[in-house]
Amino acid sequence: xxxxxxxxxxxxxxxxxxxxxxxxxxxxxxxxxxxxxxxxxxxxxxxxxxxxxxxxxxxxxxxxxxxxxxxxxxxxxxxxxxxxxxxxxx
Amino acid sequence: xxxxxxxxxxxxxxxxxxxxxxxxxxxxxxxxxxxxxxxxxxxxxxxxxxxxxxxxxxxxxxxxxxxxxxxxxxxxxxxxxxxxxxxxxxxxxxxxxxxxxxxxxxxxxxxxxxxxxxxxxxxxxxxxxxxxxxxxxxxxxxxxxxxxxx
Numbered sequence: 001x002x003x004x005x006x007x008x009x010x011x012x013x014x015x016x017x018x019x020x021x022x023x024x025x026x027x028x029x030x031x032x033x034x035x036x037x038x039x040x041x042x043x044x045x046x047x048x049x050x051x052x053x054x055x056x057x058x059x060x061x062x063x064x065x066x067x068x069x070x071x072x073x074x075x076x077x078x079x080x081x082x083x084x085x086x087x088x089x090x
Numbered sequence: 091x092x093x094x095x096x097x098x099x100x101x102x103x104x105x106x107x108x109x110x111x112x113x114x115x116x117x118x119x120x121x122x123x124x125x126x127x128x129x130x131x132x133x134x135x136x137x138x139x140x141x142x143x144x145x146x147x148x149x150x151x152x153x154x155x156x157x158x159x160x161x162x163x164x165x166x167x168x169x170x171x172x173x174x175x176x177x178x179x180x181x182x183x184x185x186x187x188x189x190x191x192x193x194x195x196x197x198x199x200x201x202x203x204x205x206x207x208x209x210x211x212x213x214x215x216x217x218x219x220x221x222x223x224x225x226x227x228x229x230x231x232x233x234x235x236x237x238x239x240x
Binding site: 008011012015019023055058061073074078 | 148
Protein backbone atom coordinates (compact mmCIF):
# COMPACT_ATOMS: atom_id res chain seq x y z
CA UNK A 1 0.00 0.00 0.00
CA UNK A 2 1.16 3.51 -0.77
CA UNK A 3 0.34 6.67 1.19
CA UNK A 4 1.35 10.19 0.15
CA UNK A 5 1.59 13.05 2.66
CA UNK A 6 1.36 16.46 1.00
CA UNK A 7 2.26 19.99 1.94
CA UNK A 8 2.44 23.31 0.12
CA UNK A 9 6.11 23.40 -0.75
CA UNK A 10 7.28 19.90 0.15
CA UNK A 11 9.91 20.84 2.71
CA UNK A 12 8.26 21.10 6.07
CA UNK A 13 4.91 19.87 7.18
CA UNK A 14 4.67 16.82 4.91
CA UNK A 15 7.78 15.42 6.62
CA UNK A 16 6.06 15.58 9.98
CA UNK A 17 2.91 14.04 8.57
CA UNK A 18 4.98 11.24 6.99
CA UNK A 19 6.78 10.26 10.18
CA UNK A 20 3.61 10.38 12.26
CA UNK A 21 1.67 8.40 9.66
CA UNK A 22 4.40 5.74 9.90
CA UNK A 23 4.05 5.71 13.67
CA UNK A 24 0.27 5.47 13.45
CA UNK A 25 0.54 2.58 10.98
CA UNK A 26 2.96 0.77 13.28
CA UNK A 27 0.47 1.18 16.08
CA UNK A 28 -2.29 -0.27 13.90
CA UNK A 29 -0.02 -3.11 12.81
CA UNK A 30 -0.35 -2.07 9.16
CA UNK A 31 2.39 -1.77 6.60
CA UNK A 32 2.54 0.92 3.96
CA UNK A 33 5.04 2.95 2.01
CA UNK A 34 4.62 6.58 3.08
CA UNK A 35 6.14 9.33 0.93
CA UNK A 36 6.06 13.13 1.13
CA UNK A 37 5.18 15.41 -1.76
CA UNK A 38 4.41 19.06 -2.41
CA UNK A 39 0.98 20.06 -3.66
CA UNK A 40 2.22 20.78 -7.18
CA UNK A 41 3.49 17.22 -7.69
CA UNK A 42 0.77 15.32 -5.91
CA UNK A 43 -0.81 14.05 -9.14
CA UNK A 44 2.40 12.22 -10.06
CA UNK A 45 3.34 11.22 -6.52
CA UNK A 46 -0.11 9.85 -5.76
CA UNK A 47 -0.77 8.13 -9.08
CA UNK A 48 -0.63 4.67 -7.51
CA UNK A 49 -1.41 5.69 -3.93
CA UNK A 50 -4.37 4.42 -1.89
CA UNK A 51 -4.38 7.33 0.52
CA UNK A 52 -3.42 11.01 0.39
CA UNK A 53 -2.86 12.69 3.75
CA UNK A 54 -3.53 16.41 3.67
CA UNK A 55 -4.26 19.43 5.83
CA UNK A 56 -7.76 20.94 5.45
CA UNK A 57 -6.41 23.89 3.43
CA UNK A 58 -4.70 21.79 0.78
CA UNK A 59 -7.54 19.46 -0.15
CA UNK A 60 -8.63 21.70 -3.02
CA UNK A 61 -5.13 21.48 -4.53
CA UNK A 62 -5.20 17.73 -4.95
CA UNK A 63 -7.49 17.60 -7.96
CA UNK A 64 -8.88 14.37 -9.39
CA UNK A 65 -7.64 11.25 -7.67
CA UNK A 66 -8.67 7.66 -7.04
CA UNK A 67 -7.00 7.77 -3.65
CA UNK A 68 -8.87 8.32 -0.39
CA UNK A 69 -8.14 11.85 0.78
CA UNK A 70 -7.67 11.83 4.55
CA UNK A 71 -7.69 15.26 6.22
CA UNK A 72 -5.55 15.64 9.33
CA UNK A 73 -6.18 18.59 11.64
CA UNK A 74 -3.50 18.05 14.28
CA UNK A 75 -0.29 16.66 12.75
CA UNK A 76 0.97 15.61 16.17
CA UNK A 77 -2.11 13.73 17.30
CA UNK A 78 -1.30 10.06 16.67
CA UNK A 79 -4.78 9.07 17.86
CA UNK A 80 -6.42 11.23 15.20
CA UNK A 81 -4.07 10.00 12.46
CA UNK A 82 -4.44 6.33 13.44
CA UNK A 83 -8.21 6.55 13.67
CA UNK A 84 -8.59 8.24 10.28
CA UNK A 85 -6.10 5.93 8.58
CA UNK A 86 -7.87 2.89 9.96
CA UNK A 87 -11.18 4.16 8.65
CA UNK A 88 -9.66 4.73 5.21
CA UNK A 89 -7.75 1.48 4.82
CA UNK A 90 -8.74 -0.84 7.65
CA UNK B 91 18.77 15.62 13.93
CA UNK B 92 16.73 18.81 14.04
CA UNK B 93 17.99 21.80 12.08
CA UNK B 94 20.16 23.96 14.40
CA UNK B 95 18.38 26.23 16.89
CA UNK B 96 20.89 28.75 18.27
CA UNK B 97 19.91 30.99 21.18
CA UNK B 98 19.88 34.00 18.88
CA UNK B 99 17.00 32.43 16.95
CA UNK B 100 14.68 32.42 19.97
CA UNK B 101 12.28 35.28 20.74
CA UNK B 102 10.12 35.05 23.85
CA UNK B 103 6.89 36.89 24.63
CA UNK B 104 6.87 38.91 21.41
CA UNK B 105 4.06 41.17 20.24
CA UNK B 106 2.59 40.67 16.78
CA UNK B 107 -0.37 42.55 15.33
CA UNK B 108 -1.43 39.72 13.04
CA UNK B 109 -0.19 36.47 11.47
CA UNK B 110 2.04 38.32 9.03
CA UNK B 111 3.72 40.09 11.92
CA UNK B 112 4.17 36.77 13.73
CA UNK B 113 5.74 35.11 10.67
CA UNK B 114 7.97 38.16 10.18
CA UNK B 115 9.28 37.72 13.75
CA UNK B 116 10.14 34.10 12.97
CA UNK B 117 11.96 35.33 9.84
CA UNK B 118 13.79 38.03 11.79
CA UNK B 119 14.98 35.37 14.23
CA UNK B 120 16.32 33.23 11.36
CA UNK B 121 18.10 36.29 9.94
CA UNK B 122 19.62 37.03 13.36
CA UNK B 123 21.10 33.55 13.63
CA UNK B 124 22.41 33.69 10.06
CA UNK B 125 20.19 30.88 8.74
CA UNK B 126 18.41 33.15 6.23
CA UNK B 127 18.47 36.64 4.76
CA UNK B 128 15.95 39.21 6.04
CA UNK B 129 13.94 38.71 2.83
CA UNK B 130 13.12 35.11 3.84
CA UNK B 131 10.32 36.36 6.11
CA UNK B 132 8.42 37.64 3.09
CA UNK B 133 8.93 34.28 1.32
CA UNK B 134 7.34 32.50 4.28
CA UNK B 135 4.43 34.94 4.21
CA UNK B 136 4.00 34.32 0.48
CA UNK B 137 3.68 30.56 1.03
CA UNK B 138 0.76 31.15 3.40
CA UNK B 139 -0.82 33.68 1.01
CA UNK B 140 -0.56 31.10 -1.78
CA UNK B 141 -1.60 27.91 0.03
CA UNK B 142 -3.54 29.16 3.04
CA UNK B 143 -2.79 28.67 6.72
CA UNK B 144 -1.93 24.96 6.41
CA UNK B 145 1.32 25.73 8.29
CA UNK B 146 -0.74 25.80 11.49
CA UNK B 147 -0.22 22.09 11.96
CA UNK B 148 -1.46 21.71 15.53
CA UNK B 149 -3.57 23.76 17.97
CA UNK B 150 -1.54 26.88 18.77
CA UNK B 151 1.50 26.00 16.62
CA UNK B 152 2.59 27.29 13.20
CA UNK B 153 5.56 25.96 11.26
CA UNK B 154 6.42 28.83 8.92
CA UNK B 155 8.67 27.85 6.03
CA UNK B 156 9.41 28.43 2.36
CA UNK B 157 11.25 26.72 -0.45
CA UNK B 158 15.04 26.60 -0.46
CA UNK B 159 16.36 29.59 -2.43
CA UNK B 160 18.74 32.54 -2.40
CA UNK B 161 17.23 33.63 0.95
CA UNK B 162 18.12 30.38 2.72
CA UNK B 163 21.74 30.52 3.90
CA UNK B 164 21.85 27.46 6.18
CA UNK B 165 19.50 24.90 7.69
CA UNK B 166 18.02 26.36 10.81
CA UNK B 167 15.04 26.72 13.10
CA UNK B 168 13.70 29.69 15.01
CA UNK B 169 11.19 29.80 17.84
CA UNK B 170 8.94 32.77 18.55
CA UNK B 171 6.47 32.77 21.42
CA UNK B 172 3.73 35.39 21.34
CA UNK B 173 2.56 37.40 24.34
CA UNK B 174 -0.88 37.51 22.73
CA UNK B 175 -1.85 34.65 20.39
CA UNK B 176 -2.84 35.63 16.82
CA UNK B 177 -5.26 34.04 14.36
CA UNK B 178 -3.93 32.61 11.10
CA UNK B 179 -7.37 31.81 9.73
CA UNK B 180 -7.04 28.06 10.30
CA UNK B 181 -10.30 26.16 10.64
CA UNK B 182 -9.27 24.16 13.73
CA UNK B 183 -5.94 25.20 15.18
CA UNK B 184 -6.22 28.96 15.81
CA UNK B 185 -5.11 30.99 17.70
CA UNK B 186 -1.35 30.53 17.38
CA UNK B 187 0.92 31.18 20.34
CA UNK B 188 4.14 29.56 19.07
CA UNK B 189 5.63 30.15 15.62
CA UNK B 190 8.53 28.04 14.41
CA UNK B 191 10.53 29.35 11.46
CA UNK B 192 12.28 26.87 9.22
CA UNK B 193 15.08 27.55 6.76
CA UNK B 194 16.22 24.66 4.57
CA UNK B 195 18.95 24.81 1.96
CA UNK B 196 17.73 21.73 0.13
CA UNK B 197 14.53 19.80 0.24
CA UNK B 198 16.04 16.32 0.69
CA UNK B 199 18.32 16.60 3.70
CA UNK B 200 15.64 18.53 5.30
CA UNK B 201 12.91 15.95 5.62
CA UNK B 202 14.73 13.78 8.15
CA UNK B 203 15.52 16.76 10.38
CA UNK B 204 12.05 18.22 10.41
CA UNK B 205 10.59 14.86 11.35
CA UNK B 206 12.44 15.31 14.65
CA UNK B 207 9.82 17.92 15.51
CA UNK B 208 7.42 15.02 15.93
CA UNK B 209 9.52 13.86 18.89
CA UNK B 210 8.92 17.20 20.58
CA UNK B 211 5.31 17.88 19.76
CA UNK B 212 3.79 14.40 19.88
CA UNK B 213 3.92 15.26 23.58
CA UNK B 214 0.72 17.28 23.66
CA UNK B 215 1.90 19.49 26.51
CA UNK B 216 4.93 20.76 24.59
CA UNK B 217 3.17 23.65 22.82
CA UNK B 218 1.71 25.13 26.01
CA UNK B 219 5.05 24.65 27.82
CA UNK B 220 6.82 26.52 25.02
CA UNK B 221 4.19 29.26 25.02
CA UNK B 222 4.69 29.68 28.77
CA UNK B 223 8.51 29.58 28.71
CA UNK B 224 10.16 32.65 30.20
CA UNK B 225 13.79 32.00 29.21
CA UNK B 226 15.73 30.77 26.17
CA UNK B 227 17.09 27.95 28.34
CA UNK B 228 13.57 26.71 28.95
CA UNK B 229 12.83 26.80 25.23
CA UNK B 230 16.05 24.97 24.43
CA UNK B 231 15.28 22.31 27.04
CA UNK B 232 11.88 21.62 25.48
CA UNK B 233 13.26 21.61 21.92
CA UNK B 234 16.04 19.22 22.94
CA UNK B 235 13.50 16.40 22.84
CA UNK B 236 13.77 16.63 19.07
CA UNK B 237 17.27 15.21 19.17
CA UNK B 238 16.08 11.89 20.49
CA UNK B 239 16.14 9.05 18.01
CA UNK B 240 12.62 8.22 16.92
